[in-house]
Amino acid sequence: xxxxxxxxxxxxxxxxxxxxxxxxxxxxxxxxxxxxxxxxxxxxxxxxxxxxxxxxxxxxxxxxxxxxxxxxxxxxxxxxxxxxxxxxxxxxxxxxxxxxxxxxxxxxxxxxxxxxxxxxxxxxxxxxxxxxxxxxxxxxxxxxxxxxxxxxxxxxxxxxxxx
Numbered sequence: 001x002x003x004x005x006x007x008x009x010x011x012x013x014x015x016x017x018x019x020x021x022x023x024x025x026x027x028x029x030x031x032x033x034x035x036x037x038x039x040x041x042x043x044x045x046x047x048x049x050x051x052x053x054x055x056x057x058x059x060x061x062x063x064x065x066x067x068x069x070x071x072x073x074x075x076x077x078x079x080x081x082x083x084x085x086x087x088x089x090x091x092x093x094x095x096x097x098x099x100x101x102x103x104x105x106x107x108x109x110x111x112x113x114x115x116x117x118x119x120x121x122x123x124x125x126x127x128x129x130x131x132x133x134x135x136x137x138x139x140x141x142x143x144x145x146x147x148x149x150x151x152x153x154x155x156x157x158x159x160x161x162x163x
Contacts, residue, residue, distance in 0.1 A: 015136075016144050020151045022133045028082040030130045031152070036120045037134055038149065039109035055097065059104045062092045067111060071118040078108075081156040093157035101153045102146075 023031060066074055066089070080090050096104060111117035126134060137148055 015140060016147050016151075019133065019136055019140070019148045022129075022136070023148070023152045026130055026133070028079045030127055031082050032078055033120065033124060033126050034130045034134060035105060035149075035152070036109065036112070036124075037126055037130075038137065038145075039106070041134075041138065042145065055100055056103055056107070059093075059096055059100055059107070062089060062096075063104070063107055063111070065089060065092075066108070067116050074118045084156065084158055086158045090157040091160045094159035095161065096157075098150055098154040101156070102150050105149075105153050 023034065026034065066077055069077065077087075077089055079085075080087055081093055084090070093101065093104065108117060112119045137145055140148065
């Protein structure tokens with residue numbers, strides 16, 4: 001018996017990979033801005049999806065280090081994560097599990113909201129390309145949104161074990 005396999009991919013199945021590819025095409029600051037806007041719009045929904053499976057005790061030391069940095073260093077750390085610059089802190093992030101990385105960004109956003117970590121300026125506006133991507137992500141089902149977020153943050157940082 002022979003089976004034929006349809007190798008065409010449904011556009012609906014490409015939504016998440018396309019969103020992730022579009023995210024990666026943004027500059028570091030645009031990615032950071034988009035993560036902030038997503039947090040502002042769906043942060044409460046991320047909480048049960050990420051921290052429940054995350055082991056935040058592994059990220060607590062890194063969060064404390066970030067809080068202790070001067071604000072410009074905090075911003076540089078976030079840029080270094082996005083740009084995968086090899087530093088002590090990006091390596092510490094790189095060994096976290098994917099769910100812990102997602103929870104780390106949630107906690108980082110909470111610290112930004114409270115002012116313990118450099119906040120996004122109140123006048124900040126997403127560039128058009130990032131705003132369009134936010135529109136696409138906001139139309140996805142919740143599970144797809146979390147998948148996009150997890151994929152976006154899991155490749156950030158430097159995995160010292162992969163080198």
